[in-house]
Amino acid sequence: MYKIVEKQKKSELVDLIKVEAPFVAKRCQPGQFVIIIPKADGERVPLTIVDADKESGLITLIYQVVGRSTQELALLNEGDMIQEVAGPMGQPSQLHAQKRVLGIAGGVGAAPLYPQLRELKKRGVAVDVIIGARTRELLLLEDDFRAFADQVYLVTNDGSAGKTGFVTDVLKELLAEGWEYDEVIAIGPLIMMKSVVDITKPINLKTAVSLNPIMIDGTGMCGCCRVKVDGKTKFSCVDGPDFDGFLVEFDELMQRQGFFKEEEHRCRLGG
Structure with missing residues (x-):
């Protein structure tokens, strides 16, 4: 206990x-x-x-x-x-950045992003972070990030805090302004991470993502957390949760994650 x-x-x-x-x-x-x-x-x-x-x-x-x-x-x-x-x-994060890293968090993705960025800061890497959520009350760990990050950008879908829009809007602005990063670490909803990769992959900006599909045993035996990475089957619980964002087959993963949405909704309603 x-x-x-x-x-x-x-x-x-x-x-x-x-x-x-x-x-x-x-x-x-x-x-x-x-x-x-x-x-x-x-x-x-x-x-x-x-x-x-x-x-x-x-x-x-x-x-x-x-x-x-x-x-x-x-x-x-x-x-x-x-x-x-x-x-x-799971496997510890690789943390490749040497000079400057950009962390991007969507919702509760701030939780796994925090220890990675803090460790990079300890290593002397400059840290910028974009924290996004639907509304202000769902922005997590803002003060914790501000305690060590060089720049913190807030984004809410409803405009209740920071910029109105999506984390990808700020990402595009930073790149357009000429900010250079060794690596982007994006953690959040699958569609958010996919959208980040759609921006970073064409310019070959190394991007790590953290996948949190359905897990049961945590040892890979159940196979529920399987993902396709570079055409090969990986298990998020033992091979991840972090993967090269360029190699993740997001469309297949999002389709699998949506299989039981209706059942989940009924369960939440008590049905």
Whole structure:
């Protein structure tokens, strides 16, 4: 059992929790994740490790309430116990940038992006970040990014904070202004990452993406998280979650991710 020692409400549907998991805290690296089971009869939920403190043994996780398992997790409070925390899982991020990197976060994509950019900053790389969301209350980790980033750009679809539009609008503006980056790291909805790659690939601007398809066991055995990368089948839980954005077959992945949208919608409505 793993104790929740702190819980913060980031928005109506997004929570941050700090959990006692010393084994994970001592071994995790940026880009890796854990699979948690909220209660004994609960389902597995993959969550990126936002931060880890080796001394205290605490790991920081952020989740958005989207289904039964995250609803169960949201009902837990400080002092409550999580049934299982397995990890760290996945491959650590490669982090190729040497001089300047541009991070692009869409929604809860800010969670996995944060530890990667912070690590690059520690290495002396200049860091710019675009944080996007549908509305102001869904912008995550703005203050945390501002604590170390050189430039932070906000984008909301409804114009409630920062620029009105999409993260790709700011990306185009930065490139048009002559900003040069070693690498772009884009994490968020599939359509967002695909749109970023559509801009960066023609100019050969190296782009890493983080994929979070359906996962069950976290070892590749179930095959649910399979993705096509450079024409080959990869498993996001063991080969990823980070991949070369130029090589990911986004159209096929988006089609697979949409197979059970109607069923998911009915479940959320209680049907």
